[in-house]
Structures are given as C-alpha cells and as structure tokens.
Amino acid sequence: MESEILRQKLEQLTGKKAGIKQFGRQDSKSLFGLGSQESDQPVILDDNIWTPLYENDGRITAVSVEMEGLSAMEVQLVHFAVRSFATALKATGVKEEGEMEALQLSKWLNLQLEQEREDTELPDDIALKSRLFGDMIPFLLISENVHNAPISYRSLMKLLRSYFDSTVILIPLQEKEWLILARKELLTDGDDKEEEEESEDDLLSQTSMGLHELIANEWVGVFHLAVAPAIVPVKGLTGAVALLRETIILGRIFQVGEYIHLPWELHLERLVNSIPDARRRQLLGQIGDYTSVLSDKEMLQTLETFFEMECNVSETAKKLYIHRNTLLYRLDKIKQETGADVRSFGDAAIVKLTMLLYKVTKRK
Structure with a gap:
C-alpha cells in the first residue's frame, strides 16, 4: 500500500483532512526526538496530530490528521x-531511499502535466516540499531499452549519489523516465578562477556529459539526458519538466545519434517543429529541391559539422578529419546541386532551415 493510499484511508476513517510531510533535520529532532526511543510517538502541531512514518537521512516523514x-x-x-504501515515499509526497505515521497510527488507532477498546468506551485501536502525551496538543477533521463529489465529506484539513486551527493532527489515519472534534482552548488564546487572562464551553460553541459557517461557505463542501452538552468522547484518544477520533455523530443528528431540535449541549443528546432506539417512541406517545395544533398549521409554530416563549427572551414575540416581542399570540394558540390553557397550567411541560413524542415518531415 502506498503512502498516498494510507492518507486517503485515514480521511475515510476519520472524516478529517490528512496529509504527508517530510520535516527538516532540526524539526525532526526537536519535534519527534529523532534518535530516541520516543521518536515513533505522535505529536500535536498546528491543530493536527502528526505520527512518524519513517526516517530518511535525518528527516522524519510524518502523517497528519486534523485533531479537532x-x-x-x-x-x-x-x-x-x-505505525502498522511504517512497520511494513521498514520490512521492504523502500523508505531508505525516500522512494515513497518521490512517488507522491511523481503522481502530482504527472497530473499537472496531463492537464497542461505548467505554473502550479507545489501544495503543502507534498512530503518533499520542504526540500524544494532552494535553487536546484533539473535533469530528465529517459531510457530506450525496451527489452531490458527496468532499472530500480534504489540502484539509480545509489549511482546518482556517487556522482552528486546525498542531497540529490530522484523522482520516477513515467516508465523508464526519471527526474533528477541536484543542488545548484554543484556548479560552483572547485577552483573559482577556472569557473569564471566558463558560462553556466558550459558547466551544465559538462555535468550532463559526465552523468550520461556514468549511466551508460553502468547499464547497457540507449539513454537520453536533458538539463535545464537552475529553478526553485517549489514554484517552477512543472514548467521545467515540460521543457525537458520537449527538449528530448526535439533532440530525438533533430539530433539523431546524440544523447545529451540542451534546450538553449534547440531554439530554431523548436520553432520549426511548431510549424504545421502541411506548411512545412509547402515551405520545402518553395525553397527548392535539396533531396540529393540531404539524403546523402556524407553531405548531411558535412553540413551539420560546418554549421556546428560556425561556418569555419578550417575548424570543420579538422572536426571531420579531412583535408581543407576536400571540404571545399564538398561545399562547391553542394552549390552546384542546390545553387546555395553555404559560405554566404544568407544561403547558410536557408540551407540550415531546409535541413531542419527535411528532418522533421522525413519522420512523418
């Protein structure tokens, strides 16, 4: 039986409003005498009777019922x-990783996202709310391993704690989809001088690469990871999850072969994806026939790398491990077949837009 079901049963039993809350370490010690024999006894607070459910990392999660x-x-x-429910939980060991609180928040989040409520503040009956007032960085991890056994909450949490620290929060959303919340301070640990030379976007990108490598080395299969700038989860969590889900969808469409997706790198892709399909096909027809170039894997990779390197010929040749003259030959061939010289800004913009339109319409 899940804690949310317990809350509902208590409301049915008493006819009073019931709730679940996780108290901070200081309140857990002062209110419930954490560490003493009395720590399982109920307390009266704010006209509610609070009964301890379990302890996790020095924090007590308790169930409340209106006293009046x-x-x-x-x-x-x-x-x-x-207490009977707490005994059953202790026997399963689920409480050791805070999974029950995470599942409660997961249900609330999924409901808000289904109803397209992206600016809703967390209600007071969410047990984890007290831990979500500070700045935190949200990551979304999605597994494409259809035939593999699901990764357990406990094993993933253990891995995350080895990469971040004990304050990381893991929330299972859908099957094989997890939301990870880490303290913003993880970006500022280390040498201050070195950090001044890197932007927050660069640091988030590096953190994501390290995290993805850790997960990919631990489990076989394909994993997609997206990250967004820091938020205050108590107010911005639903909007952040919606952004991260959209980012992974766009990454799968426009960044085939890549598994780390960053929302600030997908602005143009987001715009193209919002265009109705009929209009996209119409635009492709108006721009011209680029099929011979865009259906050629070598040419497509050349263009993608050329734009990634900000249309720098020398840097593109290095990235592709080809001679500069070979690259110039390919760019001239693209000009001959399409009439567009991608070394010119105007033509480069048109070709880039055409590539994106081609990718999204080709999937239909």
Missing part, C-alpha cells in the same frame, strides 16, 4: 494504522 473533533479512540486508531 477526534475521539481518543480515533486518535489511537490513526496512530495504530500509521
């Missing part, structure tokens, strides 16, 4: 029900 109008017998029943 409850009989002594009902109070005893509430305490018995919660």
Whole structure:
C-alpha cells in the first residue's frame, strides 16, 4: 500500500483532512526526538496530530490528521494504522531511499502535466516540499531499452549519489523516465578562477556529459539526458519538466545519434517543429529541391559539422578529419546541386532551415 493510499484511508476513517510531510533535520529532532526511543510517538502541531512514518537521512516523514473533533479512540486508531504501515515499509526497505515521497510527488507532477498546468506551485501536502525551496538543477533521463529489465529506484539513486551527493532527489515519472534534482552548488564546487572562464551553460553541459557517461557505463542501452538552468522547484518544477520533455523530443528528431540535449541549443528546432506539417512541406517545395544533398549521409554530416563549427572551414575540416581542399570540394558540390553557397550567411541560413524542415518531415 502506498503512502498516498494510507492518507486517503485515514480521511475515510476519520472524516478529517490528512496529509504527508517530510520535516527538516532540526524539526525532526526537536519535534519527534529523532534518535530516541520516543521518536515513533505522535505529536500535536498546528491543530493536527502528526505520527512518524519513517526516517530518511535525518528527516522524519510524518502523517497528519486534523485533531479537532477526534475521539481518543480515533486518535489511537490513526496512530495504530500509521505505525502498522511504517512497520511494513521498514520490512521492504523502500523508505531508505525516500522512494515513497518521490512517488507522491511523481503522481502530482504527472497530473499537472496531463492537464497542461505548467505554473502550479507545489501544495503543502507534498512530503518533499520542504526540500524544494532552494535553487536546484533539473535533469530528465529517459531510457530506450525496451527489452531490458527496468532499472530500480534504489540502484539509480545509489549511482546518482556517487556522482552528486546525498542531497540529490530522484523522482520516477513515467516508465523508464526519471527526474533528477541536484543542488545548484554543484556548479560552483572547485577552483573559482577556472569557473569564471566558463558560462553556466558550459558547466551544465559538462555535468550532463559526465552523468550520461556514468549511466551508460553502468547499464547497457540507449539513454537520453536533458538539463535545464537552475529553478526553485517549489514554484517552477512543472514548467521545467515540460521543457525537458520537449527538449528530448526535439533532440530525438533533430539530433539523431546524440544523447545529451540542451534546450538553449534547440531554439530554431523548436520553432520549426511548431510549424504545421502541411506548411512545412509547402515551405520545402518553395525553397527548392535539396533531396540529393540531404539524403546523402556524407553531405548531411558535412553540413551539420560546418554549421556546428560556425561556418569555419578550417575548424570543420579538422572536426571531420579531412583535408581543407576536400571540404571545399564538398561545399562547391553542394552549390552546384542546390545553387546555395553555404559560405554566404544568407544561403547558410536557408540551407540550415531546409535541413531542419527535411528532418522533421522525413519522420512523418
């Protein structure tokens, strides 16, 4: 039985509003006497009776029921029900990783996203809310391993803690989809002088590459990872998840062969993807026939690398491991077949747009 079901059962039993909350370390110690024999006893706070459910990393998660109008017998029943549930949880070991709190937040998040509510603040009955007021960096991890066994919450959390620290929060969203929240301070650990030379986007990109490599080395298969700038999760979590999901969708369409997707690198792709399909096909017809070039893997890779290197011939040749003259030959061939000279800004912009339109329409 999940903690959310327990909360609902308590409301049915008492006719009173029930909730679940995770207390901070200081409140856990002062209110519940964490570490003492009395730590499993209920306390009265704000006209509610709070009964400890379990402890995780020095924080008590407790279940509350409104006190007004409850009989002594009902109070005893509430305490018995919660402690019985806590005993069952302890036997399974689930509570050790905070999975129950994560599942509660997951249900709420998925409901908000289904209803397209991207600016909703977390309600007070979310157990993890007290840990989501500071700046945190959101990552979204999606596995494409259809035939492999699902990765367990505990094993992934253990891996994440080895990369970040004990404060990382893991939230399973859909099957084989996980939201990861890490402290923003992870970007500022280390040498201050070196950090001044790198932008936040660069640091996020490097962190994502390291995280993806760690996961890919641990489990066989394909994993997509997206990251967004720091947010205050208590207010911006739903919008961040929506952005990350869209980023991975766009990455799968426009960045085939890549597995780390960054929203600030996909602005033009987002615009192209928003154009209705009929209009995209119409635009392709108006621009001209680029099929011979864009259907050629070598030419397509040449163009993609050329644009990635900001149309720098020398840097593109180095990246492709070809001679400069070989690259110039390919660019001249593209001009002969399409009439577009990608060394010119105007033509380069048209070719880049055509590439994106071709990629998204080719998938239909």
